[in-house]
Amino acid sequence: MARWESGAVEPDMATQAAMATIFHVPAERLSALLWPNWLPMGELFHVEGVWSPENCHSLLDASGDLMLERRGFVTLAAGSAAVLVREWQSVGRAVPEFLSGTSEDIALGFEGRLPWLRDLEDAHGGGRVRRFVDLELQYANELLRQTGHGGAGGRRLFRVVADLCRIAGWASADTGHLAAAERYFVLGLRAARAGGDRLSGANLLKCMTLLLAEAGRPQDALLLARSAVDATADGPPRVRAMLTVRQARVHAILGERDACERLLGQAETAMAETDGQPCPDWALYFDDAEYAAQVAACHLALGNYAVSDHLLERTTRLQPASRQRDGVTYGLWWAENAFRLGEPERAAAHLSETVPLIESGFSTRNRTRFAQVRRLLHPHRTLPQVRDLDARAASLLAWGA
Template identity: 30%
Template sequence: MPTNERLVALMTEAGFLDGRGEVGRKKFARAVNESAAGRAAGKRFNHTYVGRWLAGVTPRDDATRDAIREALAVRLGRRISPDELGFRSMLSVSPDVGLAYPYRPDDGVNSVAELLEADLAGTAALSNAPANVGAWHDASMAWLVDAQQRLGSGSGPKRVGASDVERLRTMRSTFDRIDSTFGGAHARNALVQYLHGEFPLLLRAQGTADVRAALFSAAGESTQLAAWMSYDAGHHGLAQRYFIQALGFADAGEDRLLAASILDAMSHQASFLGRYREAANMARAARLGTQSAGVAILTSHFYAMEARALARLGEASACDRAMGAAIDHFDRHTPGDGPAWLDYFDDAELAAELGHCHRDLGRPDRAIEFATRALDSASGDYVRSDFFVAMVLADAHLDRGDVDEGCQIAAQAFAVGEGLESARCHSYVIEFRERLAPHRQSPSVREFTASVRNTRMWSRSQPSSP
C-alpha cells in the first residue's frame, strides 16, 4: 500500500488514474517525462520510479522533484509547493526562510509549511539560529503600511467551513494551557506536528471569503503560539520566523488586533534578547496600528511592553509615562470587551508587568508592592507567569537587603516551577543567582543553595556560582 498519502491525493485530484480507478503509475510516469523539468532531468522515469515515490522514497535530486511538481501543476492548473508532495527526507531549507514578511498569503503558507517541516526534522540552521534584528523592523513596517495582498478563494482540493476554524482554535487553546502550565519546551514538538499535518491543506483549501478570513486569523493565533513556545524553549531564530509569518496570517485574515498583539509579542522577545530599543519601537508600532480601534485593554498591554523595554534601558521618566498610560487604559476597560485571547491579561498580569519595571529601575519597594499584588490576586491557572513574578519578588527583596525573605520566596518559586520546561524560567534563576553573589557568605544563602542544588531550575542555570 502507498505510504505517501499526499502524493496519492494530488495524483487522484489531477486525474492520474488507471482503468480501475486506482493511481495510474504508468500514466503519471509519462506525464513526468513529458514535462519541461522532466526532459531537463536527463533520465527516463517509469512505473517503478512512481511506485517508489508513492512508497515514501524521496527523489535525491531537485530536478526530479521539480518534474513531479510540474506534471501535477499542468493538470491541476495551479502551483504545487514542495511540501505538498509529501517528501521529507531530502529537505533543504534556506537559512532565511520565514524571515521575510509574506506580502501574499500564499507565500506565508509556503513559508510556514517549510518552517514546520524543517522544525520537525530538527534542522540545526533554524533551531539554533539567532534572531535577525533587521527582520523585526521590516515586518513592523510592512504591516503598518498594509502592504499584503488580500485573500483569494483558495485553489486546493479541500473545502473549508466554520467547523475547521473552530477545530483549529480549540486545539490552539489546548496547547496554550499546556504551555502555560508546563512550559514551551514540553509540548512544542507536538504542536508543530499537529500544525504540519493541518496547515497546508486547510490554508490552501477553497472556501467563502468569510470562512477563509476566519481561518487565516485562527492560523495566526496558532502560529503565534508556536512562536511563543519556541521562544520559551530558547529557539529564538525559529520563534522570530513563526512570529513574522503569524503576523502575515493575521493580516491576511484582516484581524488587525491579533496582528498588533503578535507585534507586541515580538517586542517581548526582543526585550528578552536585550534589544530594548527595537522592543520599545515594536510596542509603539502595535499601538499606532490600532489607534482607531480604541480597545483599551489591548492598548494597556502595548504600553506595558513599551514600559518593560524602557525600564531595561534605564529611561525612568519615559517608563513612568508608559506605566501610567498602561494603568489608565486598563482602568477604562470593561471585562470581556477585548479579544478572547487576551482574557489572561487581568489585574494580576498588569501588576506583574509593573513589578518587572520597578525592579529593573532599581525601585525594590515598588517592585515588592506590585509583585505581591500580582501573586495575591493570581488565579493559579498560569504556573509559569506565577513563577516569573515570584522570582521578581525574590529579586526585589535581595535588592532591598532582605536576604532571608528573598531566599525563602525563591525556594517557594522553585517548588512551583520545578515541572516547567522553559528557557525563560532559567533566565530568571540566572538573574537571581547574580543577585545572590554579594551575599554568598550569608547563612540564609548557604542554606538556600544547599536545598536547591539538585533541582533542575538551579543546575540548568549556570552563571558564576554564588
C-alpha cells in the first residue's frame, strides 16, 4: 500500500476499483481523480494560505491528526517548495531578540521544558517523544485561544510552538513517518512567522531539506537550503555555519563539487567566529563534533573517502555520550566509508559496534541504514568479521529483510 500511495507503483484500475469499494469511496470520485488523490488518506499536502497568526492558530487546531499520519514518504505536491519559499520570503527580514523576555512572560513555563524535550528526542527519538510534544502543542494552542495571538506573550508562545514542531518533526522522521514530519515542519514554519522568529524559520527549512533530499527530491531541497542561508546572512555565526553546511550537503548529493567546497569554506569561517557569540538554544547542539560529522557527510557524498574517514574519526571521538542516536548514525556512516575505502573488515567492525545501541534504541532510520550498509558487505559475507557481525545482528537483519 505504501508503495502504491507514494506513486512508486500504480495499481491497475481493477485493483483501484476493489480498493475503492473497501474504503467506501464513491465511483464518481474514483473516476474524477487520478491515483492516489482519490484515497481517503492520500490527498497531497498543500502549503498555500494566508501567513497570519490567526491562520497558524487554525492549523494548530487540526494538528492533532498528525499523530495518526503514518505514511513513510513525503507528500508535498510538485512545486510546493517554490511556493513555500516565495510565501515565507515575503514576510520580511526582521529577526527577534531570541534571548529577550521576562520571567513573568506567559510562555516561560513552555520554554523551560524545551531543553528537556530536545534532550529526550536526541537520546531516544521516536513516537514516545512525539506524544509528549503533541501534548505540549495542545496546551500551547489552548493558551493561545484563551489569551489571544497578539502581543509579546503571543509571539513568544508561537516561537515555542515552532520549536515544538521541529522536535516533533524529527521524532516523526526518525520513526519513518515522513508525511507527518513534513507537516510538522510546515506548521512550525508558519508558527515561526507568527512569532517573528526568522532564525527558527530558517532552521525548519533546513530540517525540510534533508527530508526532501533523502526522498529523492534534491532540487527542491536545494531551493529550501538556499533560502535558509540567505535569510540568516546577518545571523549568529553558529547558525550561519549550520545552515551553510546543510546547503553544501545538498550540493554534494547533486555531485556539484565546486559549489559544495565553496560553501564548506564559508562554513569553516563562520565556525571560527562562534566562540563567545550568543545564539538560539536550538543551535547549541551544532558543536565541533556535529560540524565535523556534517562536513564528513559532504565528503562521503562527493567520494572524498580519505577526508571523510578522518572527519568521522574526529566526530566519533568528540561526540557526547548523551547524543547516542547521532553517535550511531555517524558510526554507520563510518562503516560505509570504510567499505568505500576497500576495507570490508573495518566496515564490519564499525557496524558491530552499533548493534547493541541500535537494538536498545527507537530509531527506525538507524535500523534502515544498518540494513543498507550491511547489504554492501554481502560480497564479503564469508569474511570472519562479517560472519561475526551477522551472528550478533540476527534480529536487526531480520527486521531489515
